[in-house]
Amino acid sequence: MKKIHQTVDKIFSVLLGLVTITSLTGLVFELVYLGRAYPGLEINQQKIGGFTAEELKNYLTKETRQIEQLDLVWGVNNWKIEAGEIGLNYDVSAAAIQAINYGRTGNLLEDLKAKQQLFKSDLKLKLKYTLDEEKLTNKIGVIADQVDIPAKEPEINIINGEVIVAAGENGQLVNREELERKIKEQIANLNKGDITLPVTEVKPKLSDEQMRSVKETAQRVIGKKVIFENGDEKWEVGQEQLLSWLDLKNGGWKNEKIKSWLTELATAVNRPPQNASFRYMGSGKVEEFKPAQPGLELEVEATTSKSITELQKLTDAGSTEITVKLEVKNTSPEVENHEVNTLGIKELIGKGESWYSGSINNRIFNLKKASESINGILVAPDEIFSFNKAVGDVSASTGYKQAYIIKEGKTILGDGGGVCQVSSTLFRAILAAGLPIVERTAHAYRVHYYEEKYQVGFDATVFQPSPDFKFKNDTGKYILIQMVYDEKAKYLAFEIYGTSDGRKVETSKSRIWELTAPPPDLYQDDPTLPVGKVVQTEHAAWGAKVAFDWKVTRGDEVLQDRTFYSNYKPWQAVYLRGTKPL
Numbered sequence: 001m002k003k004i005h006q007t008v009d010k011i012f013s014v015l016l017g018l019v020t021i022t023s024l025t026g027l028v029f030e031l032v033y034l035g036r037a038y039p040g041l042e043i044n045q046q047k048i049g050g051f052t053a054e055e056l057k058n059y060l061t062k063e064t065r066q067i068e069q070l071d072l073v074w075g076v077n078n079w080k081i082e083a084g085e086i087g088l089n090y091d092v093s094a095a096a097i098q099a100i101n102y103g104r105t106g107n108l109l110e111d112l113k114a115k116q117q118l119f120k121s122d123l124k125l126k127l128k129y130t131l132d133e134e135k136l137t138n139k140i141g142v143i144a145d146q147v148d149i150p151a152k153e154p155e156i157n158i159i160n161g162e163v164i165v166a167a168g169e170n171g172q173l174v175n176r177e178e179l180e181r182k183i184k185e186q187i188a189n190l191n192k193g194d195i196t197l198p199v200t201e202v203k204p205k206l207s208d209e210q211m212r213s214v215k216e217t218a219q220r221v222i223g224k225k226v227i228f229e230n231g232d233e234k235w236e237v238g239q240e241q242l243l244s245w246l247d248l249k250n251g252g253w254k255n256e257k258i259k260s261w262l263t264e265l266a267t268a269v270n271r272p273p274q275n276a277s278f279r280y281m282g283s284g285k286v287e288e289f290k291p292a293q294p295g296l297e298l299e300v301e302a303t304t305s306k307s308i309t310e311l312q313k314l315t316d317a318g319s320t321e322i323t324v325k326l327e328v329k330n331t332s333p334e335v336e337n338h339e340v341n342t343l344g345i346k347e348l349i350g351k352g353e354s355w356y357s358g359s360i361n362n363r364i365f366n367l368k369k370a371s372e373s374i375n376g377i378l379v380a381p382d383e384i385f386s387f388n389k390a391v392g393d394v395s396a397s398t399g400y401k402q403a404y405i406i407k408e409g410k411t412i413l414g415d416g417g418g419v420c421q422v423s424s425t426l427f428r429a430i431l432a433a434g435l436p437i438v439e440r441t442a443h444a445y446r447v448h449y450y451e452e453k454y455q456v457g458f459d460a461t462v463f464q465p466s467p468d469f470k471f472k473n474d475t476g477k478y479i480l481i482q483m484v485y486d487e488k489a490k491y492l493a494f495e496i497y498g499t500s501d502g503r504k505v506e507t508s509k510s511r512i513w514e515l516t517a518p519p520p521d522l523y524q525d526d527p528t529l530p531v532g533k534v535v536q537t538e539h540a541a542w543g544a545k546v547a548f549d550w551k552v553t554r555g556d557e558v559l560q561d562r563t564f565y566s567n568y569k570p571w572q573a574v575y576l577r578g579t580k581p582l
Contacts, residue, residue: 040118087132144174273333295331344477350433363418375483427460441467442566457546516543529578543570
């Protein structure tokens with residue numbers, strides 16, 4: 001046991017001695033390099049271990065003075081960039097401080113790691129500098145412009161129906177980004193050697209074999225076209241555009257060219273989503289309503305890929321036209337309809353449309369005024385809506401203008417001409433929504449406004465106090481009548497918003513029988529028109545009996561099943577003949 005204790009004492013004494021020696025060695029090392037850079041540090045291929053800050057500044061100042069200019073060469077050409085031309089300045093003080101402070105952060109562990117790294121391998125410190133980036137870029141541009149030879153791309157022209165292919169010419173371009181990198185590297189390392197310009201050869205010129213291949217491909221594109229389609233919207237690309245998309249060098253089609261064209265097309269296709277807005281003033285009418293609408297976004301990458309696949313068909317024999325359906329995605333609004341109201345105005349449940357091209361100004365004024373009267377009206381659950389009640393008095397005293405109306409078998413000027421277009425359009429919307437129609441009366445004769453882009457028989461006439469147009473809201477929720485008006489397109493529509501209860505509407509095509517020819521044309525004197533002027537106010541219309549079927553179901557339940565009849569009298573064309581003296 002005594003021997004074991006003696007052995008342990010000896011080992012401890014040895015270890016203590018080693019620690020003491022190591023500590024003394026470290027202390028001596030720190031004393032030797034006090035205020036000096038540690039060995040293993042290097043700047044500009046110069047080992048700076050042992051340099052004081054002042055010595056290092058003197059050395060770097062001397063070295064940087066030698067970098068008064070940069071020499072650039074390419075072949076037999078050479079250029080010089082003076083340090084002053086690009087605002088070049090070296091920060092020798094910062095470099096000296098960085099070198100002296102390396103391994104002396106005050107963090108014992110981090111400093112120990114840094115010194116151990118220096119014992120393993122040298123560390124090259126970068127010399128800090130500043131320069132005017134804009135001046136350097138401009139200087140590089142001036143030099144590059146003297147070397148650059150723009151390439152001439154191959155091109156195709158159609159002359160008298162014949163394909164003419166120009167081979168193009170090769171060129172060369174200075175890689176300006178790479179040259180800037182090489183200059184900055186030389187500056188940072190205080191190198192004094194020449195900098196060779198990085199010049200890239202551009203080779204678009206076609207070989208004879210490529211020329212033959214391009215001509216054959218281009219010939220198969222002549223007279224062909226591509227239709228890009230998104231719903232009812234179409235965009236046509238003809239042979240000139242298609243020829244510019246051909247990849248003359250590599251064959252096939254230029255991905256980037258097509259992508260660029262589709263990116264421009266996206267500005268016409270894309271539509272931002274519309275957030276819902278709803279302001280109810282408590283008067284039975286909504287003052288502001290914008291339904292939530294999803295946006296549209298053209299998926300350019302997917303459409304580009306699809307287009308290239310479809311374009312291959314153009315060069316096939318017999319293909320003269322192809323259609324590419326655009327890849328689009330819906331983008332959701334941030335605010336949906338149900339988030340802005342508690343009345344059940346959630347979704348579109350019905351829509352009716354009509355057109356009024358050829359209408360005189362007063363008629364257009366009246367139909368717009370009447371439409372605005374019912375725009376925004378809320379119809380409560382189980383409420384029966386009356387058109388005449390909603391629109392109110394239609395007369396000059398309420399602001400309506402005179403337009404041609406039919407009264408007692410004659411075409412005369414009367415207050416409110418055009419209001420029946422509004423009731424007919426609403427009738428169509430209610431049919432589409434599947435709501436019970438309480439009262440509807442057809443016109444006495446066929447009116448061409450109501451058959452524009454529509455079947456005969458889908459009209460409803462009104463007059464104060466009767467006939468009226470009425471319907472009932474049996475959805476259990478409020479419904480909202482919303483107007484869509486476009487005077488430029490001569491278009492009117494009503495949209496019915498509410499909560500869908502799953503009902504489905506089936507409407508048959510019109511059935512027409514017992515056609516009766518119109519009477520001869522009628523001319524009436526009009527003292528308000530100058531002599532010699534003739535204005536047609538009514539078009540000839542055949543008399544006919546018309547019917548269509550309307551069925552509304554919800555699951556297995558039949559909510560409505562009826563036939564709407566119209567008995568139209570034959571109507572003559574009416575012309576007003578001016579009698580007012582000139």
